[in-house]
Amino acid sequence: MNSELVTNLPDNCDEFFAMYDQTLKSLLDDSAPLIQFAGNRRRRRAPWYTAQCRDIKAKTRRLEKIYRRKRTEEAEIAWRRQFTLQRTVFQQMYAEYWSTAVRESTDSKSLWRRMSSLLHPSSQFVNPFSPSDIASYFISKIESIRQSTDAASRPTILARATVALDNFDPVTVQEVQKLLATVSAKQCALDPVPTWLIKQCANVLAPVITSMANMSLSAAVFPSNQKHAIIKPILKKPDLDVCDLKSYRPVSNLSFISKFLERLVLRRLFSHCDDNRLLPKYQSGYRPQHSTETALVCVVNHVLHSIDDGEVCALVLLDLSAAFDTVDHQHLLDVMHDRFGIHGPVHDWFASYISGRSQTVTVNSVCSLPARLVCGVPQGSVLGPVKFIVYTEELASVIDNVPAVLPHFYADDTQLLMSTRPDGVTAVCRVLEQCVCDVQTWCSSRRLQLNPAKTELIWFGSQVNMERLATSDISVHVGQTVIEPSDRVRDLGVILDSSMSMRQHIAKVTSTCFFHLRRLRKIGKVLDQDNRNRLVCAFILTRIDYCNSLFAGLPDSALAPLQRVLHAAARFVGGLQPRDHVTATMMKLHWLPVRQRITYKLCCLMHGVVHGHAPEYVVDMVVPVSHLPGRSHLRSAQRGHFDIPRSRTAFGSRSFSTAAPLAWNELPADIRDITTTVTFKKHLKTLLFNVAYGPAFL
Secondary structure (H helix, E strand, C coil), X not given: CCCHHHHCCCCCHHHHHHHHHHHHHHHXXXXXXXXXXXXXXXXXXXXXXXXXXXXXXXHHHHHHHHHHHHXXXXXXXXXXXXXXXXXXXXXXXXXXXXXXXXXXXXXXXXXXXXXXXXXXXXXXXXXXXXXXXXXXXXXXXXXXXXXXXXXXXXCCCCCCCCCCECCCCXXXXXXXXXXXXXXXXXXXXXCCCCHHHHHHCHHHHHHHHHHHHHHHHXXXXXXXXXXXXXXXXXXXXXXXXXXXXXXXXXXXXXXXXXXXXXXXXXXXXXXXXXXXXXXXXXXXXXXXXXXXXXXXXXHHHHXXXXXXXXXXXEEEEECEECCHHHCCHHHHHHHHHHCCCECHHHHHHHHHHHCCCEEEEEECCEECCCEECCCCCCCCCCHHHHHHHHHCCCHHHHHHCCCCCEEEEEXXXXXXXXXXXXXXXXXXXXXXXXXXXXXXXXXXXXXXXXXXXHCEEEEECCHHHHHHHCCXXXXXXXXXXXXXXXCEEEECCEEEECCXXXXXXXXXXXXHHHHXXXXXXXXXXXCCHHHHHHHHHHHHHHHXXXXXXXXXXXXXXXXXXXXXXXXXXXXXXXXXXCCCCCHHHHHHHCCCCHHHHHHHHHHHHHHHHHCCCCCHHHHCCCCEHHHCCCCCXXXXXXXXXXXXXXXXXXXXXXXXXXXXXXXXXXXXXXXXXXXXXXXXXXXXXXXHHHHHHCHHHC
């Protein structure tokens, strides 16, 4: 690359980033200039339709005209032969194109985007609102929330002693090259060149990007031309009314280089937080080694133990209105300074990052006027969600002040758990009311708004205890809003019912999987087995495996629907008939049955516990035998076994703290001693295959 971007670097951060965009854009225009042409009403050609297809079709048309003019047998035979050849070639080109598209898709999102265009969805979503209408709604909503919290008292931020982060570690070329190789190829209309081209030119651009990043960090400036976002209104849920503005959330589409710079900063911020244990123990959002599954494992483990102890358990799911968009910038900077020890140039860089931002709403290729942002962190950014969990870090201390309430957080999703005997539900309701009121007051002081109308409540318990609650007032009052208990709630993508049978969630997963299987069957004949297997793994098996550690200990009757989905998927991949046996096909595909898939997940989580790759709250749920007084001399302690708590009912045996140690202790010692995660998973899967199908498979 022979340009000023390499030979004559500017001293100003804004000029450097502007030169980067301008240089790449000019190089792309020189090599592949943009050509504009007037649109027409011709039907859009299929992506697999090539020049060869066009020539064959033209020849078929010529032979058809000759036949219709001469009406001879020879002309008809020639036309029909050519038409058969055309159909064969078209089928081959169709199959080759989509097989290549499936094989070259880098992730499930891009794969599903291509498959959606192939499967021709019945209805295409068209946003009925103009960009200015949506932009006005988003702005007015934020203004309304801020006005409702104007009267709240200013927050009292309790400073804590911690190691200061006042300078960023320099960025290295090796770090940039490694990150470029692993980052996804998403791009934005603001990018000067496609992201895939930047990844291909990593060896040339990595030193330039390294210099840009180091200049930004050393000057404590986030470049001004990277602070603009293109907002795409996204439906919050597929079943919401598209004609209601409340159904949309603003998702920011940012330039690749701005998000790349954010990733470099995020590494340094997370390293500082982890080294000094600054984030709440029960915050699982956007943190390494944390996930929705680990959060739900903790919540469900508490619920199952409560039921096993003869108690009932209340779960309150709090809802915040436009949480990310109402973060107060000055409060955020104060929290980072007083609670996280972010000082000096690092504090100045974060102040530069959140100030002076703007956004434009785009709908159906039409854009609204740019709008300045006075609050909020951008959804769709890399640092935005992490800044939010930093902003709300002190909320855990507020809830801890209420006795016996166990909180758990996933970004802006807050869960409150509390257990009691059936005769103590009234007192628990009053405690939860006080806790929710404290949370509401705290949120108002931070310019956040708790939405009681969307807050949900559910009680868990055995059948006998739930019948006792039927005669009690088990609702929670928040101001003028009465939160009535539900029979089921959706928590982080999993449907939890009051009896913890998980049958409603399994039924929903089964229905969704069969829907996608029916869609995939439309194209099954044009794809080979490897591509069918990849599609099923991406869209069916991932749904079966999502949070399947919660299914531990369920009876076979509850897991049977998932096993039927697995069999139907195996028949689709293997090209079998509806009543053909699938065992041989599943063995060939290396698919574990549902029961073994659950054991596999439990053992993987336990491997993370043993080798320090699991959240702290998951580690606390299990106890090694060697840590128990009076049992450290036993052979089970020397073998690395974990304690299996006693259970009164089947609910206790289903909990993670019982089911996971049981699965781990049954593993051979040579597999438990494997430290590398990839090698452990490989040997574990081989072992479970032996259990499921017998030694003949090996």
